Amino acid sequence: MEGLQDIWGWQPALYLFLGGMGAGAFIAAMVVYFREGDKARSTVFASLVAAVVCLAVGLLLLLSELITPLRGMMMWQSFSNFGSWMTFGAWIVFAALVVFALEAIVVWEKTAGALAKRIKGFDGYAPKLARALGVVSCVLGFCVAVYTGILLMSAPGVPLWNTLLLPCLFTVSALDTGVALVEVIALANRKKAALSKETNRILEYAVVALVVLELAVLALLLVSMAGSPVQESHEAAVAAQSAALIIGGDLALPFWALVVLVGLVCPLAAALVALVGKSDKAQGATLWGALGAMIGGCALRFIIVMAGLHADPVIDAVSQLLG
Amino acid sequence: MSISTTALDRRSAVKIAAAASLLAAGGACIFMVDAAHAEDEGRAEGGRETGPYAGRVGFLVKPHNCLNCQACVEACRKFNKTPESRPARRHITKYEKDGEALFVSTSCMHCEEPACASVCPAGAIKKAEDGVVYVDKDRCIGCKYCYQACPFGVPTYSSAAMDKCDCCTLGGTRPGNAPRCAEACKFGALHFGTVDELLAQCPDAKVVEASTKPSFYLA
Numbered sequence: 037m038e039g040l041q042d043i044w045g046w047q048p049a050l051y052l053f054l055g056g057m058g059a060g061a062f063i064a065a066m067v068v069y070f071r072e073g074d075k076a077r078s079t080v081f082a083s084l085v086a087a088v089v090c091l092a093v094g095l096l097l098l099l100s101e102l103i104t105p106l107r108g109m110m111m112w113q114s115f116s117n118f119g120s121w122m123t124f125g126a127w128i129v130f131a132a133l134v135v136f137a138l139e140a141i142v143v144w145e146k147t148a149g150a151l152a153k154r155i156k157g158f159d160g161y162a163p164k165l166a167r168a169l170g171v172v173s174c175v176l177g178f179c180v181a182v183y184t185g186i187l188l189m190s191a192p193g194v195p196l197w198n199t200l201l202l203p204c205l206f207t208v209s210a211l212d213t214g215v216a217l218v219e220v221i222a223l224a225n226r227k228k229a230a231l232s233k234e235t236n237r238i239l240e241y242a243v244v245a246l247v248v249l250e251l252a253v254l255a256l257l258l259v260s261m262a263g264s265p266v267q268e269s270h271e272a273a274v275a276a277q278s279a280a281l282i283i284g285g286d287l288a289l290p291f292w293a294l295v296v297l298v299g300l301v302c303p304l305a306a307a308l309v310a311l312v313g314k315s316d317k318a319q320g321a322t323l324w325g326a327l328g329a330m331i332g333g334c335a336l337r338f339i340i341v342m343a344g345l346h347a348d349p350v351i352d353a354v355s356q357l358l359g
Numbered sequence: 360m361s362i363s364t365t366a367l368d369r370r371s372a373v374k375i376a377a378a379a380s381l382l383a384a385g386g387a388c389i390f391m392v393d394a395a396h397a398e399d400e401g402r403a404e405g406g407r408e409t410g411p412y413a414g415r416v417g418f419l420v421k422p423h424n425c426l427n428c429q430a431c432v433e434a435c436r437k438f439n440k441t442p443e444s445r446p447a448r449r450h451i452t453k454y455e456k457d458g459e460a461l462f463v464s465t466s467c468m469h470c471e472e473p474a475c476a477s478v479c480p481a482g483a484i485k486k487a488e489d490g491v492v493y494v495d496k497d498r499c500i501g502c503k504y505c506y507q508a509c510p511f512g513v514p515t516y517s518s519a520a521m522d523k524c525d526c527c528t529l530g531g532t533r534p535g536n537a538p539r540c541a542e543a544c545k546f547g548a549l550h551f552g553t554v555d556e557l558l559a560q561c562p563d564a565k566v567v568e569a570s571t572k573p574s575f576y577l578a
Binding site: 043044098101102103104107108113114115116117119120121122123126188190191192193194197344346347348349350351352353354355356357358359 | 422423452454456457459461463465474477478479480481482498499500501502503504506507508509510511512516517518519520565566567568569570571573575577
């Protein structure tokens, strides 16, 4: 499709999705852990591993997009300008990856057991350590989720991205897709350690709240970009062009079908069915809703990245010369 | 605003073939030129942080004088050894409105507050004291964030690093010299100098407005 942003390929879009989902999954897993305690250990551990894998794959994707990936791996040099959000993000994702992995080690029975054998008194402070690491990780996870949006927001060349609404949208979507990932893992693990009815309800309520919020932020973003019919500046015109691409242009089909229908309407309907329906029906609905949310979250990142058209401020000055 | 733009490139296949055969035939010569160029780079390296120019520099473009002869693009491509396979550091864009057309030669705007430099995670993009914004290719990791940040979409990428106009400083322009593009313009459409000089020469020049404060004027 001609006329779309193509300097950044598929890797950054997938990185933004995986980073957000991994961070969201960690936070959702901690909610489950703090509510269910050791009963849900296996589900929480699997969710933490999934979160770590998401972040690690995301970082590898980011490296693979670089012209010189090997130089990029020397993080102390390649990510040394702390005035750049990309630097902040690379280190925060790296830190989150390490702390998430530590938390997974403390939470899992086998690794925790092995540590207890080697370190005297580990059993005594393991719950406190898990709680402390969990809180630190939740903060780091939230920072990662927000950062995925800030990375795009801090690029002043692209009007669609250069708005605070973008980190808001990506953060809500990160939490939404994270809850979905934990729901899928919990369902897959239900025979070994089913979540309590109350925890399931909390997750479903979270889905309803997050989807409604995401719909609102998404609508606000697109309406503010589409702007008024008379564009005051070239920048506003390019923003409107980006919005038009999404709403009714080349990206309209994946946007309406994957982001809105599959990614938001289906999970909302599924959560409502789960909240009012019987448990056997609810499980099927939850699974389809969660899968839909993940597909929608991924499509959203690709669409926003591809619709990021560049402005050309020279036009404004030239048009004055042209009278 | 209904204004259309067209990026122009008048390069003919014959020219490309000629350049390619020259390249093939003149391997040894190229090696010698490269050695001389490396020497120049070394000289420029010493004064990199201050830069060879006196005061904050910029470009003044007078589109009414531009005939789209592409001499500035050619000169830039030649001096900075930009191969045909990649876009030149400078290009001419045709702007049209209500049947009237203007050609505008643009390259890096050497902004006062370059967004490319502030977003570069590796700190590979710097602004010298004379205002020239340049890239340290040994530090660049090629994340392409600078392209997204630049309001003008200036950075291009080779297989080694980001590539953009440095006012010919890293290629070895001596103090007092204009970059090759401005020297090549025979119609008075492209001017280079300190911002003070440019504004003295053309007091009602229009500044191109962007959050990065470009050093680029139109008259």
